[in-house]
Amino acid sequence: DAGVxxxxxxxxxxxxxxxxLRCSPISGHKSVSWYQQVLGQGPxxxxxxxxxxERGRGNFPDxxxxxxxxxxxxxxxxxxxxxxxxxxxxxxxxxxxxxLYTIYFGxxxxxxxx
Amino acid sequence: DAKTTQxxxxxxxxxxxxxxxxxxxxxxxxxxxxxxxxxxxxxxxYVIHGLTSNVNNRMASxxxxxxxxxxxxxxxxxxxxxxxxYYCILRVPTGNQFxxxxxxxxxxxx
Numbered sequence: 001d002a003g004v005x006x007x008x009x010x011x012x013x014x015x016x017x018x019x020x021l022r023c024s025p026i027s028g029h030k031s032v033s034w035y036q037q038v039l040g041q042g043p044x045x046x047x048x049x050x051x052x053x054e055r056g057r058g059n060f061p062d063x064x065x066x067x068x069x070x071x072x073x074x075x076x077x078x079x080x081x082x083x084x085x086x087x088x089x090x091x092x093x094x095x096x097x098x099x100l101y102t103i104y105f106g107x108x109x110x111x112x113x114x
Numbered sequence: 115d116a117k118t119t120q121x122x123x124x125x126x127x128x129x130x131x132x133x134x135x136x137x138x139x140x141x142x143x144x145x146x147x148x149x150x151x152x153x154x155x156x157x158x159x160y161v162i163h164g165l166t167s168n169v170n171n172r173m174a175s176x177x178x179x180x181x182x183x184x185x186x187x188x189x190x191x192x193x194x195x196x197x198x199x200y201y202c203i204l205r206v207p208t209g210n211q212f213x214x215x216x217x218x219x220x221x222x223x224x
Contacts, residue, residue, distance in 0.1 A: 004157075033211070042201055042214030043158065056211050090157050103212070105150075105157030 004106035012112045021076040025093030032074040035090040118202045123219045126192045134187040136202030146205040151198040197222045
């Protein structure tokens with residue numbers, strides 16, 4: 001069975017540009033969350049979506065936005081890119097948004113801002 | 115945000131048990147304790163989780179202190195493939211928000 005898939009795997013953008021990252025959850029999973037991982041640190045929570053509604057937001061500026069589609073896939077958008085946005089962006093999915101469900105991470109999208 | 119404290123790094127000899135400690139003194143009664151590990155250039159991988167009682171699965175065991183202010187992940191026989199960063203995480207009750215710290219980098223020595 002396919003795990004969480006993310007695209008693109010690597011990309012390079014210029015400061016001020018916009019980026020869209022995509023995530024397909026495991027089949028049957030309705031909850032998707034996004035994390036940012038800067039080199040040398042643990043992942044930081046950005047957003048959680050469940051049944052196409054935002055259910056949680058971390059401490060990130062409004063330049064970060066996301067949405068979930070009817071097929072439960074998700075996009076993370078970042079506007080006006082800064083050098084500090086360079087990081088690994090991780091998507092995770094789970095069956096539901098409740099406590100007991102394990103979340104599964106994808107391999108991530110490596111974003112470099114130059 | 116619920117916080118966890120872990121040693122930055124640990125070493126273990128191959129095929130010996132490893133005990134990875136975690137302090138979470140601000141844990142609330144409904145917070146689950148989760149452990150994930152992350153191999154280089156990969157996303158985090160689920161290891162184990164628990165609430166109050168000790169837990170075992172095929173990968174590891176989780177020992178939770180009686181007051182729940184600390185826990186220990188136990189790898190019974192470390193292999194080279196266990197070399198990774200191990201994260202102890204408290205799961206916020208309202209959803210999928212995991213708050214990661216910097217984790218413990220485990221080195222396994224052949």
